[in-house]
Amino acid sequence: RLKRKKDNVNTSSNGILDVAIIGAGLTGMYALHKLREEGHAVRVFDRADGVGGTWWWNRYPGARVDSPGAPFYCYTFSEDLVAEWEWLETQPDQPAILSYLNHVADRFDLRRDIQLATSITDAAYEEDSGLWVLATSKGEEVRARYLISAVGTLSDAYKPAFDGLASFRGEVYHTGHWPQDHDVDFTGKRVGIIGTGSSGVQLIPIIAESAAALTVFQRTPQYVLPARNRPLAEELKTLAKENWPELRERAVATGRPLPKAQELAVEASQEERNAVYEQAWLTGGMSLRDCYGDHMSDPEANELVAEFVRKKIREAITDPDVAEQLLPYYIFGAKRLILGTGYYEAFNRDNVSIVDVKKAPIVCITDSGVETSDGFYELDVLILATGYDAITGGLTSLNPRGRDGVRLRDVWSKGVQSYLGLAVSGFPNMFIMHGPQTPAVKYPMHLGAELQGDWIAGIIRHAKNGGFDTVEAQAAMQPAWGKEVAAIADRSLYSKAESWYMGSNIPGKPRQFMVHLDGPGYHRRIHEVAESGYEGFEFS
């Protein structure tokens, strides 16, 4: 556990920060580094007791990175950092990633401007002074010229409002709020887990090893690909360290550091395709999705790969009825693909059972277990692997107030409106990193944070050099931006299923594909906007 440093808070001489950043995850940490380099007085606030954001919170056993894995799941801006850090496995686990982020915090001396264990409880733009006024959980008032949201894309844990949840007398955990101070012991216990997204899938085989009984409450079956975590090959380590600038350049231009397959599944013979699929299945990670170029654009190709996975599921599970329940029938990859280790095999164990809560929904939670419409399951431990109010939840739960006291949640009540996903009209001097209508989770996260952080530093510099105090997105730019993001999504298969990308996992949330799916195009676009003198922004 890290101790908060209370000294050395960096404000300008009048006690006003140039920039307040919310979130000390990988995004906020880069923004701090960059903006401090530019000479700004910056402070980062985070509710956690340590840096690392999602990797600080998600300590459940089995948490590991999924795509793209090491050595590419890292910052790209410093070749020295790349050279000095040793990744050991292809899919580093949560402790490994957290120690990397702690290393970065020390290496770039970030901690002196990070205030931990502090939630921002209110954020309001003050018209007269042109400042953001923040209230913290410590009772402080903080004033800053600029506000940057780096609150994370999967940080606002979603707990369904099950009737009776509070009455459950056993242990209850949400995967995103796993206990920091003790290990959870499943030995000999009757454990229930609701949710089979990435978090549930990573946890299930581990719980199965020690629990007396594990009941998996599944609403939607998933496509789970083998992670095949293994020691990272020396050649890959060397390749990365020796060619970093070129790899980085390719990642910026294409969204991936290594070349992507161009061949089309629909053009391959069945024999060729099967050989490619089998090899990709053996290689693990996201190889199966990426082994052909048309899986996520052509429904026919998508069905070919989907059927291959279904075949693998049938082969992995001994009981055909159980296998049938685990077969997904929607578009492969439209819900985020999952990397698992021994997930399907766990259902062959005598102590693991599956309950289909789409067929027989959960009615309530009682003091001793879960009641569905056709049965009761007595439990000692209940795990909610029920996901997040993704992409917007971190910011809408803060619900900042812009001009005239208007609340962001009201502005977004029928769907997100933004310009470049970076700014919202009516919220001057507020920038959002990895927010909705940006590539966020569909582009390398660290690299995306760096490019957005550099862009924000650029617009602040532009304002300062021009003698302006206020920067604001023009309302007229927003509808076109929204249409552009939606049009890209419509051309892909990602928007053709229910998923947290669409907001459909949260009751009442407007359905809207929230991710800009052309990451490289997005970054070219925001660069052009900067080059044009920030077209679409008003400086005053």
Ligand code: N01
């Ligand atoms: O959450 P999810 P997650 N009754 O939203 C079910 C990243 N991540 O925490 O599919 C019953 O994917 C819900 O059912 P359905 C990764 O990007 C990365 O697992 O909506 N069930 C689903 O099964 C991932 O995509 C890693 O029908 C209910 C599950 O809960 C993202 O985080 C590890 C329900 C939620 O799945 C989120 O993953 C973990 C209800 N009322 C996560 N409500 C890495 O390895 C929800 N569900 C990097």
